[in-house]
Amino acid sequence: EAAKLDAFDNHERVWHGRDEERGLNAIVAIHNTVLGPGLGGTRVWPHETFEAGLTDVLRLSRGMTFKSAVAGMDFGGGKALIIANSKTDKTPALLEAYAEMLMALNGQYFTGEDVGFTVADADFLRKRTPNVTGTTVGGSGNPSPVTAHGVFLGIKAALKHRGIATLDGVHVAVQGLGSVGWTLCQKLHAEGARLSVTDIDAARMEEAQKVFKATPVALDAILKVEADVFAPCALGGVLSAENIPMLGAKIVAGAANNPLVRHEDARLMMERGVLYAPDYVINAGGLLNVAAELAPGGYDREATMAKVAKIPETLADIFARAEAQKRPTNDIAAELAFERINAARRD
Ligand code: NAD
Structure with a gap:
């Protein structure tokens, strides 16, 4: 591999x-x-x-190759x-x-x-180059809410895989309350999830306590929170061989690209019984949204959201294959990407 x-x-x-x-x-x-x-x-x-x-x-650019390939994009x-x-x-x-x-x-x-x-x-x-997406004029605007929606659906798919059918009372530890993290918290809160949150921005933390009744957690403690789900929504490189043994959650599912320092450390999560939703599969919503702007007919919101709705299905398939083959979920996801790219190479 x-x-x-x-x-x-x-x-x-x-x-x-x-x-x-x-x-x-x-x-x-x-x-x-x-x-x-x-x-x-x-x-x-x-x-x-x-x-x-x-x-x-x-x-990051390498991750985008995998993200596009798994999401079925050209x-x-x-x-x-x-x-x-x-x-x-x-x-x-x-x-x-x-x-x-x-x-x-x-x-x-x-x-x-x-x-x-x-x-x-x-x-x-x-206004200066056509090679830009996510614009308000002639574009689809901010992709973050669509990313957050995909992550939300992905968290539900991970919980479902673990036999949990509702978010009511589920505890989610969210790292990063930015564009994606904040919208994700809104969605989780609306369906009854309990939130623990952290951010380097103190004002965001205060706001989250007010709006979501979230429990504030120190930056270096979020990983250890004994939550059902850890949702990394800040920057990458937050999970390593050193700190995976301290993970308090049983599911890792969030928006951050490259949350793992090393791809192969996903095995350590698997061995601890932690279900990992591969980053570029669960966070593909924003990319699907901006790519839709470049489609021949222009942006079609309904068609885009139908593609985002497939994210949990793809994840469920990856989880099932990983379990059956006793392999890390990110190896299975990479395999899906290889298959598509190699098939296109042969065409
Ligand atoms: P953002 O800049 O709006 O938010 C990031 C948040 O993380 C900020 O509030 C920041 O203060 C906080 N933060 C930074 N370092 C931190 C730390 N060490 N601990 C806790 N909080 C910290 O970014 P975003 O658009 O919400 O994206 C979040 C992540 O999701 C990024 O990794 C991004 O690459 C990924 N992502 C975003 C999109 C999208 O559509 N925006 C799509 C795919 C992936």
Whole structure:
């Protein structure tokens, strides 16, 4: 399995865009375009070193290949990173320079929202380049609510697999109360779930206590909460061989891309009896939504939501296969992606 994953480790192209005057330091990573052009959001994050940023964007773009493939989409894997602080450095001049970079890529890569990159940013870019999705004008807007809906359905599928038919009284520990995490909490709360939450943003935490009667938890304690579900909805790299033994929940299902530091550590979760919903399967809602903008007939909300409704079915299938074969769920998910990409290669 590891060898097969390695074979998917090479990126087709990686572009570095630098404009010192306008403050742009961006990487566009195009992982695999066998199924179609690269599609994935732009992250704006102040990585301390270029290498740390590169590692992040390479992993993310690779994840997009798997996400598109499993969701049955005709897009490849791509992702961009602007190394900058989204609150202080994301000036119009920087975004202008980034739009020029996207134009120079000539349709190999389509982008949209991600951490630090908003609908307003997408709208700004859209006036300068057609290679942007998730816009309000002529687009489908913010993909986060659709991602949150898919994650919500995925959590229910995981609970169902464990014989739990209702969210009433189910305890969910949510890490990250951003665009996706907050909407997810709304949905869980509305169906009677009990919430424990954490975020680096104290105001969000206070609001969650008020609105959802959520229990606030320290940043480093959320993993240990003895909840039914742990929902990572902040950044990636939160689960490792060091902390998986401390996991308090029996299900891990959330929005964060690459929550595992290493793919193979999912085995440790399996051995602890923790059911893991693979990230790119459960969080594909937003991608399905933005991809729909690029369909020949334009965006169709109903058709998109019908595709999102298939996320729990795909997960149920992955859970069943993983159990029958005694293999980690993310190996099964990767296999589904390989099958589709390899079949397209043979065509
Ligand atoms: P966001 O930036 O709106 O929210 C992230 C939240 O996490 C913020 O509130 C932030 O304060 C908090 N946070 C950051 N570091 C933290 C930490 N160490 N501990 C606790 N909280 C922390 O981002 P989002 O759009 O909600 O996305 C959340 C995750 O889901 C990301 O990993 C993203 O890649 C993934 N994702 C998002 C979408 C989407 O449609 N937005 C789609 C697929 C995957």
